[in-house]
Amino acid sequence: MAKRLVVFSLAFLGLFGQVVPAFALDFPEPEGFVNDFANILSSGTKQTLEQQLAQLEEDSSIEIAVVTVESLEGTTVEDYAVRLFEDWKIGKESEDNGVLFLIAPNEREVRIEVGYGLEPVLTDGKCGRILDNYVIPEFEKGDYDRGTSEGVAAVIKIVHPATSEGIAGQAGVEEDDGGVWILFVIGVIFLSYLSSFLARSKRWWPGGIIGAILGVVSGIFLASVVISVLAAVGLGILGLIFDFILSKNYKERKQRGLPTSWWGSCGGFSGGGFSGFGGGRSGGGGASRGW
Amino acid sequence: MKSLALILGALGLVVVLGVVSIIGFYNGLVTKSQNIDGQWAQVETQYQRRFDLIPNLVNAVKGLFEQEQKVFGDIAEARTRYSGAATVDEKVAAAGELEGALARLLVIIENYPEIKSDAAVMGLMDELAGTENRIAVERRRFNDWVRDYNTTIKRIPGSLIAPMFGFSERAYFEAVEGSEVAPTVEF
Numbered sequence: 001m002a003k004r005l006v007v008f009s010l011a012f013l014g015l016f017g018q019v020v021p022a023f024a025l026d027f028p029e030p031e032g033f034v035n036d037f038a039n040i041l042s043s044g045t046k047q048t049l050e051q052q053l054a055q056l057e058e059d060s061s062i063e064i065a066v067v068t069v070e071s072l073e074g075t076t077v078e079d080y081a082v083r084l085f086e087d088w089k090i091g092k093e094s095e096d097n098g099v100l101f102l103i104a105p106n107e108r109e110v111r112i113e114v115g116y117g118l119e120p121v122l123t124d125g126k127c128g129r130i131l132d133n134y135v136i137p138e139f140e141k142g143d144y145d146r147g148t149s150e151g152v153a154a155v156i157k158i159v160h161p162a163t164s165e166g167i168a169g170q171a172g173v174e175e176d177d178g179g180v181w182i183l184f185v186i187g188v189i190f191l192s193y194l195s196s197f198l199a200r201s202k203r204w205w206p207g208g209i210i211g212a213i214l215g216v217v218s219g220i221f222l223a224s225v226v227i228s229v230l231a232a233v234g235l236g237i238l239g240l241i242f243d244f245i246l247s248k249n250y251k252e253r254k255q256r257g258l259p260t261s262w263w264g265s266c267g268g269f270s271g272g273g274f275s276g277f278g279g280g281r282s283g284g285g286g287a288s289r290g291w
Numbered sequence: 292m293k294s295l296a297l298i299l300g301a302l303g304l305v306v307v308l309g310v311v312s313i314i315g316f317y318n319g320l321v322t323k324s325q326n327i328d329g330q331w332a333q334v335e336t337q338y339q340r341r342f343d344l345i346p347n348l349v350n351a352v353k354g355l356f357e358q359e360q361k362v363f364g365d366i367a368e369a370r371t372r373y374s375g376a377a378t379v380d381e382k383v384a385a386a387g388e389l390e391g392a393l394a395r396l397l398v399i400i401e402n403y404p405e406i407k408s409d410a411a412v413m414g415l416m417d418e419l420a421g422t423e424n425r426i427a428v429e430r431r432r433f434n435d436w437v438r439d440y441n442t443t444i445k446r447i448p449g450s451l452i453a454p455m456f457g458f459s460e461r462a463y464f465e466a467v468e469g470s471e472v473a474p475t476v477e478f
Contacts, residue, residue, distance in 0.1 A: 078424050082424075082428050124417045124418045124420070125415070125417045127421075128414065128416075128417035129413075132413075283425050283428050284424040284425035284426075284428030285424075285425060286421060286424075
């Protein structure tokens with residue numbers, strides 16, 4: 001019956017226009033590397049993961065998408081994963097170096113789907129081990145945050161060990177490098193507050209005014225009217241551009257629901273950030289588990 | 292005289308446009324046909340991967356149960372037939388037989404928890420499950436391309452143009468009878 005219905009609707013569509021795939025699924029647009037559509041991850045976990053995955057992308061161009069869905073819409077986790085991969089095109093186009101970490105909490109199924117390019121590195125057997133050792137034991141306890149974080153960390157460790165070490169290093173104690181370091185930190189904090197203020201102000205002219213004032217002040221210090229005017233104009237324009245970019249960036253992140261706090265967004269510049277997936281493909285490699 | 296030239300010019304334009312669009316359509320069909328062939332190669336790559344993997348799995352589990360020698364015989368036989376297959380149909384048939392035998396082996400392994408939990412066997416089972424899934428994915432894409440192509444040559448103007456150049460309908464990949472049904476195993 002269902003088959004006949006499909007044939008019929010295909011014939012019907014054929015009369016009027018484009019043929020659509022027989023069992024089209026509707027996928028939401030990606031919001032970042034982490035897409036918690038089922039709302040099972042804490043915001044802290046999401047921020048940390050987003051940051052790590054942006055870092056990985058910057059270091060190696062490998063794209064890992066973490067996705068939780070409320071429903072698999074009646075299909076298998078394997079089928080859903082490969083179609084979502086087709087739709088989002090995770091990974092870079094020529095390298096197919098994407099990974100999809102798909103969690104369906106209601107169906108109690110999880111899958112790691114591997115792009116063509118990473119199949120030799122992240123083999124099906126390794127995916128199975130990661131799920132068995134790090135993910136499933138935590139999911140069975142209901143700890144989605146821990147299971148997901150450890151699973152992703154294990155994947156990163158296999159696909160790009162250097163990033164994995166970098167992430168582990170960040171978690172350690174920061175080294176004390178003396179006075180210059182403190183000055184630098186104060187400078188960064190001051191700058192971050194300033195840029196945070198400028199970004200949030202939505203308007204993009206305060207940066208220009210602040211730049212101009214700084215120019216005048218520095219001119220006064222150097223006791224020269226010419227330098228004062230030149231510095232005011234130069235720094236004013238720089239400030240305008242700076243504020244313009246910041247405000248735009250802030251607005252974009254806000255729209256996409258990305259973190260806008262200083263640490264959460266890595267200052268909005270470092271760490272690359274998410275700018276859509278790159279056109280990668282997968283062909284059903286990876287492993288799935290239920291719990 | 293002037294109107295005759297105009298009519299001739301218009302006719303000429305129509306003919307040129309017609310020829311150009313037929314050429315475009317022809318090229319489109321060639322591309323779609325090539326897509327199908329390319330996708331078939333993908334399916335065969337995955338078949339080959341499966342055949343390469345099987346000796347490992349068989350060697351890992353063969354000694355563990357003596358009473359299940361028949362399934363190993365079936366697998367070896369299907370494998371020999373696949374490598375000897377000359378036509379696509381023979382390949383598909385041998386692959387289907389192998390699929391049945393592998394499904395039986397997987398059910399057998401499921402029934403032996405101590406074997407199932409062996410790390411080497413688990414890894415191989417994942418590889419095998421991944422290969423089966425890859426085959427399913429590439430087959431689906433193959434069928435998508437065939438459907439795309441068949442739809443094009445069946446709709447107007449395809450139904451008029453395709454026969455002129457000898458384009459005919461392509462066959463879908465049908466799952467071999469019974470291969471999607473997991474067999475029951477008795478002890």
